[in-house]
Amino acid sequence: MKIEFLAKSVTSIETELLVLGLFQGQTKCEGDLGQIDDALDGAISQLIQQGDLEGKTKQSLLIHTLGKIPAKRLLVIGLGELDAFDAHVAREAAAVALREARKMKVAHFASAAFGLEEKKFSEHAVGQAFAEGAHLANYHFEGYGLGREPAQTVVQIDLLAPSPSQELRAGVDCGRAFAVGTNLARDLVNTPGNKMTPTDMAKQAVDIATRYSMQHEVLERADMERIGMGALLAVGQGSVEPPKMIVIKYQGKDTWDDVVGFVGKGITFDTGGISIKPSAKMDEMKTDMGGGATVLGAMEVIGQLRPKVNIVAVVASAENMPSGSAFKPGDVVQAMNGKTIEVVDTDAEGRLVLADGVAYAQKLGATKVIDLATLTGAVTIALGSVASGALTNNADFLAEFMTSAKSVGEKVWELPAFDEYKEQIKTPIADVKNIGGRLAGAITAGLFVGAFIEDTTSWIHLDIAGTAYTDNDSPSTPKGATGVMVRSLAQFAKQYADSGR
Numbered sequence: 001m002k003i004e005f006l007a008k009s010v011t012s013i014e015t016e017l018l019v020l021g022l023f024q025g026q027t028k029c030e031g032d033l034g035q036i037d038d039a040l041d042g043a044i045s046q047l048i049q050q051g052d053l054e055g056k057t058k059q060s061l062l063i064h065t066l067g068k069i070p071a072k073r074l075l076v077i078g079l080g081e082l083d084a085f086d087a088h089v090a091r092e093a094a095a096v097a098l099r100e101a102r103k104m105k106v107a108h109f110a111s112a113a114f115g116l117e118e119k120k121f122s123e124h125a126v127g128q129a130f131a132e133g134a135h136l137a138n139y140h141f142e143g144y145g146l147g148r149e150p151a152q153t154v155v156q157i158d159l160l161a162p163s164p165s166q167e168l169r170a171g172v173d174c175g176r177a178f179a180v181g182t183n184l185a186r187d188l189v190n191t192p193g194n195k196m197t198p199t200d201m202a203k204q205a206v207d208i209a210t211r212y213s214m215q216h217e218v219l220e221r222a223d224m225e226r227i228g229m230g231a232l233l234a235v236g237q238g239s240v241e242p243p244k245m246i247v248i249k250y251q252g253k254d255t256w257d258d259v260v261g262f263v264g265k266g267i268t269f270d271t272g273g274i275s276i277k278p279s280a281k282m283d284e285m286k287t288d289m290g291g292g293a294t295v296l297g298a299m300e301v302i303g304q305l306r307p308k309v310n311i312v313a314v315v316a317s318a319e320n321m322p323s324g325s326a327f328k329p330g331d332v333v334q335a336m337n338g339k340t341i342e343v344v345d346t347d348a349e350g351r352l353v354l355a356d357g358v359a360y361a362q363k364l365g366a367t368k369v370i371d372l373a374t375l376t377g378a379v380t381i382a383l384g385s386v387a388s389g390a391l392t393n394n395a396d397f398l399a400e401f402m403t404s405a406k407s408v409g410e411k412v413w414e415l416p417a418f419d420e421y422k423e424q425i426k427t428p429i430a431d432v433k434n435i436g437g438r439l440a441g442a443i444t445a446g447l448f449v450g451a452f453i454e455d456t457t458s459w460i461h462l463d464i465a466g467t468a469y470t471d472n473d474s475p476s477t478p479k480g481a482t483g484v485m486v487r488s489l490a491q492f493a494k495q496y497a498d499s500g501r
């Protein structure tokens with residue numbers, strides 16, 4: 001989808017659809033809306049008076065212009081109360097506009113850049129919000145049905161901007177990059193397990209790295225054996241699909257120091273292994289590489305925006321299968337940092353692959369690590385599908401990340417990492433065991449990963465099991481994979497670079 005700028009006056013635009021915003025409680029039509037209202041003989045003011053147009057968020061009203069202006073149809077989008085109007089409202093408004101256009105089978109339309117007239121936030125934020133909301137809402141997963149009509153999507157939007165500033169243009173580019181990365185993660189997660197194996201994930205990573213000239217490596221079984229990645233190898237040993245340790249290095253600074261590690265769980269299908277899951281809803285476990293997909297989506301954004309920061313992205317990928325060669329409950333395995341693990345439950349496999357993932361990221365120079373995983377059912381019990389659960393060993397680092405997440409409208413909630421919880425993953429048999437009982441399951445799972453973080457490393461763990469996939473359809477997030485945390489990671493990288501460290 002292209003976003004172009006249009007300098008024409010609003011009453012002279014020839015288009016299938018013209019989109020304008022209206023604030024709640026606004027009784028007078030001003031600016032572009034005022035000009036259109038005049039041209040339509042006061043139709044909009046009348047609709048407002050009659051209570052047909054309230055300007056509430058998520059609401060929209062289609063008005064046929066019947067030849068009074070060159071735009072064939074006018075769509076008025078609610079922007080809510082002016083006091084509460086921010087970039088998040090603007091992003092959702094763009095998403096609503098795009099979804100309405102898709103419903104009407106309009107592939108090319110013109111729209112106001114919500115917030116440009118009001119100047120409540122920067123022109124960069126105006127451009128970013130619009131482009132992000134529109135591109136996110138234009139997403140659809142192609143699927144594999146034979147002979148189906150292709151999905152209706154929008155191919156071009158003309159943004160009304162009389163003299164688009166450099167800032168507005170940069171905002172649009174940034175919003176597009178954020179959404180393209182998110183949509184890429186959505187595609188990877190929505191793809192079924194037989195078409196998104198660890199080998200396929202590795203190919204996707206190599207594609208991204210090649211596209212943006214980033215260094216990369218894919219460790220094979222033999223490499224992992226040499227390095228001693230016993231945890232990832234154990235999870236992968238029951239499958240005919242070979243596990244992969246996937247790495248992309250992005251060097252945005254002159255020297256390879258102060259490296260941030262993004263580490264994702266890349267379980268391309270989680271049967272539970274020998275501790276097998278019930279069959280109901282097991283199909284959803286094709287989404288168990290959501291953390292890895294987020295990391296790859298974020299690298300796509302970073303490749304486009306090239307912030308001055310060093311990132312090492314690691315996706316620890318395997319298929320968790322039961323078979324004659326599968327690892328078993330009671331097995332003891334050794335991660336690459338030498339720590340031993342008692343595998344009490346083969347369904348707690350995400351933390352095992354992450355153990356080697358975070359250890360490898362640190363070996364490659366990461367002094368800050370953010371790991372992401374669809375790790376536990378327990379986090380969905382605690383936070384539902386609203387917020388991703390976080391754990392950290394460094395409150396300042398988490399606060400900084402939460403600022404990024406908040407600024408892109410993604411919700412993160414911290415879970416406590418008290419030492420007492422660590423008791424639950426102690427075992428006489430090994431350094432640590434991979435389950436800590438039913439209580440505080442999301443916390444003990446995260447603390448297990450934390451056991452592979454060095455004392456000098458700042459670490460954030462994000463459990464996205466409740467947020468990576470949704471059954472609800474909303475304008476910017478259709479049903480299915482959400483691509484959650486791609487924008488937060490990318491925003492963090494940008495913010496970290498801007499802070500000049």
Ligand code: BES
Nearest residue numbers: 345347348349374375376377378435465
């Ligand atoms: N992949 C699952 C977690 C999950 C559950 C993700 C629901 C998305 C939706 C993970 O590997 C798992 O099976 N976790 C177990 C841990 C238990 C065995 C300690 C769980 O949460 O039940």
Ligand code: ZN
Nearest residue numbers: 270347348349
């Ligand atoms: Zn599992």
Ligand code: ZN
Nearest residue numbers: 267270288350
């Ligand atoms: Zn899993």
